[in-house]
Amino acid sequence: MNSEHGGQPYIAAHTSSSYSINNPYSHDGPEEMVELQSPRPYRSPASHDDQGSDFDFQFQQDQQSARPAIVPYRPGLGHNPPDYTSSPGLFPTPRTSYGPESFVNSPFASRSASPTLYQHSQFESSASLGRIPLVSKPASPAFAKDWIHSGSIARLSDRDDIDIWKGWKRVVFMFTPFLTFANTAIYLFYLGLRIYCIISAQNAANITFAGAWVFVAIEVAVMVPSLMHNCWTMMAAKKRGRPKLRLTGNDCPTVDVFITCCGEDDDVVMDTVRGAVDQDYPIESFRVIVLDDGRSASLEEAVNNLAITYPNLHYMAREKIPGKPHHFKAGNLNYGLDQTHTLEGGAGQFMAALDADMIPEQQWLRAVLPHLLVDPKMALACPPQLFYNTPASDPLAQSLDFFVHVIEPIKDALGVAWCTGSGYVVRREALDQIGNFPLGSLAEDVATSTLMLGKGWKTAYIHEPLQFGTVPEDYGGHLKQRTRWAIGTVDTAFKLKFCLWGDAVRKMSFAQRFSGFLYATLSLYTLLLTASIFAIPIILLWGKQLVAYANQDQLHWLIWTCFATTLANRLCEFALFIPAGYHTGQRGSRYQLWMSPYIALCIVRSFMLPSWLGGQTQAFKPTGSLGSALNERDAKLRKNMFVRLRVILFNFMALFHFAFVYVTLIAVVISTYRCFKVEKGFKDIVVCLLTHAFWPPMTFLFLCSSLWTPVSYAIDPPSMPDREELLNRDPKTGVAHPTSKSKKIAFGGQAAWFELELTVGTVLTVLVFVYSFFF
Template structure:
């Protein structure tokens, strides 16, 4: 028997559960299965005459807010936009559950929802009374468990010990430099610069460690499911702007196919790209299979700001007032490429229904096309599996942009989605927290999308996030003061301040990177001391700091995976120049010097059409190298690595040929370039990432090979294998490098006893 065990040992028969779900899902008759991709892409013989006329609106809706019907193309023009839909069965339940004033105050209308007896299958001891079932005490029960959870509890104590040891080591380094200068009447400038660089590269880690200290607070987020058919109405928005039709259509079909009564939710495609082929395909799906599917495209007037995704979402919110029955009680949103799992709405909605102050609940963004080894650190696993759960424990959960469900009253309270930001999701959840609302992070795998498939798109995405976070922070005074954040807790204020500061910090980090090759070429000692006793204790303090840091990292990265955490550390270094450049252009440079708020754009005429992950169509090696080095400005990374390695070679040459005796040579090497744990090696391999990517980009199969498609309905979901990141050669290489650095640190520590 196919079953699932809860924390207390009770077993739920999943076969019976699926049967109940199948009976609860409303299926219109007749159904025309989508048996081939051409039907999804657009009906054959599509023409204006083939589109039926629009149904009339119910009493109390027609004409509201200046609605006009244009029969010229069988569609309606609503509020200077494009709202099109063929004749379909009217969604009567939406209308019957709404009065003419379009009230959607969810808590007032859902009072009885959580007071009814649970469905018989959920009538167990571990089920709370009502139609919301408590499946488990933890929503992440299926993600990670056992010894890993017990070990993770030691994280706060390890972080405290690691931070304390690092500060002691830093104090010892500074003291030794001061004593050396007094003893030799000389200034060790290189030693001071090296200390500054070590501090600069350690600050992001220390700040993150300070935040993760809050892991001491136990997270209390149960795994819930909304049962039965008496459920709230939901408007599901799918925002798109020029993505491939087949990608968007897979998301549309997945959203329409969720386990939720068909007459209780609508799927609304908000097409900012104005694709005629997508509109035709949505018409076909509406008329043949999904009567609750709508297509909308707003009109963009040249010269008038349209506010990107936030403007598109606000347009959709306005248009729901003109649909039959008015707006839904809740609004949900999906990115164009995010395919929801069937449990999506039933898993997320309960967290809003059990707490009338819960404004928004959001699951993690997970991906099914991440290449082996994830060379560009695109998976976000460390953020979604480590950082967000800690933020959720402190009631600081961010909206991550897709898969979230939001209470309409909360959106009204902040004036809908805030405009003027490249990160409307972060701005929305932050402003809700400032108004006293709560946000929740539902740590379940409920949606899977695609990462950018080329280097340029990845840079644009990540720099846009950084700029959007800073824009939001500036408008909210870095969450420190002001009316918009006056109801935030201290933890919420600290979180908002921290993540904005980390983005600004990339400027300092990039500047410090320039100093590495300079001091190596300079040839001066990086570590100063006045006697051998000081050198011995410096090495031992460095050993203690390095080893505790390795242990701390290993345990801290457990929820996301050890290699994921290491990728994130390298990503912070090689991505810093790009983020710093965009921040300087957006917030520091005046317009007449080229300043403008935008994400990273390649220079020159070449675009990101390298198709580097397609083994058949990728551009040749010279073209890839030229584009990434010059158009994507990775020349800085190449110069840094080359100059650093030249400096290491020159220093080593001097140590071998300008000193006598094995002991003196080894001391010279250690204090000039090879100070443990070989910082220069970690920096070089991290900064080499874009060049390595250009030389040997990962190969990925066609997207269709990563999906399991239902042959009858055409609905696709990622395969289990595609949801996991394969362990590739690059991960093995970095693990070898990291292990060698640790072994080298141990050997130097042992050698210190013979000094």
């Protein structure tokens, strides 16, 4: 792959000679070698070939002044770059001078990049990463000492997800592309037949079946997201070959680990901090820096007290001047990147980031970093965000399991893995090239990985359970989190021209462009989906025939194709949802429906309405700083049901959901009454019911159960124990990790109820199919 780096690979090591390293992605053992050369001298971003991006969207400009030179500031030193002498610090001190810093306008009006001190390194010993062959012998998780070789990368398995899912599930999942293709083809045939029958019926009766046309339009609108996902999941046919790697020994690259926080509870942040400093990683090779945008005195004190035990721990809080844009999380991260140059030893060779509530597993850095070390063009590697406080049945679909276990691995196989916002490790050289984290976006993680792909870098998704955090514990926090994600995705898509053209995405492949376009389009599609959903009760009250046909043969074919479509869809869902869990996928399907009005409303307010008509500027509210006024998941402190209903129905506008369900059910009752009153024979009554409200698999039932989610949550919210009960805490060190039980989502009554509804719909479809042969 051509690059701005002259095709010369970069590795986080400083040596004067070329050397080779076994490629752990290869199945050919030591025969396949990757040549790694000395890193090139640092060049400022302005010297790259991509200088002068044509991305013309200008957001709020950062007003900070430029530094005159690439010099790490140290107290007591002047501005002239001194020749540092070696000193025993956390990172070795560089013996070099630096030239003038250049600036380049980034696609997101980001501030200028902070150059990384690539010249210093921990790879000075003869036992460097490149000099010792990689371990190919299978290893146990205990890391038995008889197979460890200092300074090597161990290949533990051919698949990084070997511990997550295996056996018969993988065999079934192999059929997903074929089942998806068959499901799509059958549905398109069914849709074409529906349209043909309406036209035939109109020609035969010389009337217009307006209700049938509206019903077909609604079916299409509701199915479009699934069809778009089907096109995407058919790409699962491309085999994913990401191995499970471990960096062993003590010759490890230097890493700055940032923990971003803003008003979260000190206990939550400190659990993340303790997990970060307790990494199985040489203490002299990594720093943990708490970037506190809330400037909490109590948090600062707690961090400083812990730093007595862990000298590689630091606390930082930037000054936020009123009236001056601070760019939220992206600005906080960029501040941290700048400040690492002021610390002893300068900036690390890699940067890692954790959200305030994400507790990393002890092997986190050793698991993620090898994927960056073996590929000099790998800019970023990221594990999934997993959670330990998800309630049974996950009623609000907060777990993200379908995205992290199904969608992201498929995207990774196609070379378009997204940064998921926490737990990632990124190459500082790649950050420098895009001008650090882009400003002016609420989805700085997606924007960062997209810009890196646009520059020709690679991104990786490491499908291992390496971090566990918390989902919002209240309904309002969940809404603000998800609508913020949706707005950030759409905003980023507009600025990047939906990843279809422009210099910012110039080096993207077709799959990468299609992925960026798809997910931005799905967010915008909530506008049409919301309008289609609320048209259901209107056409049912209208009383018009929803399924039109010219003769009995056409009705038979419509019923048969509907039967085939329903069964094919259920088989496809079963295979596709397997990596995340079947019930997880079902929750995700409902989530798309009941959340669509919220997302649509936020998109309209953010991008379409002027302020005088209710438009809102994009605002960031950290989920962790939102107090739960209802305390709905605390069995002792939660407000009573009437208060919960009032707040969720009116304050959080679930009254729309409530009205939809009741109006739809009333419309179904009226439609049923009409059929029994007008028609006389059993056959005529059945056909009337089928063609007016109960067309299998009873779409109105699925829609009502989905839209009822906020109301059912208000009436009967799940109860969760205190957070401490979900953790195993070391009494000596205070380090806490989630229990095995808390890492899994328990099966609850709601999941059973959802499956009962789908089963009823499927059984009805089968019965109608059988009965169709008798009339």
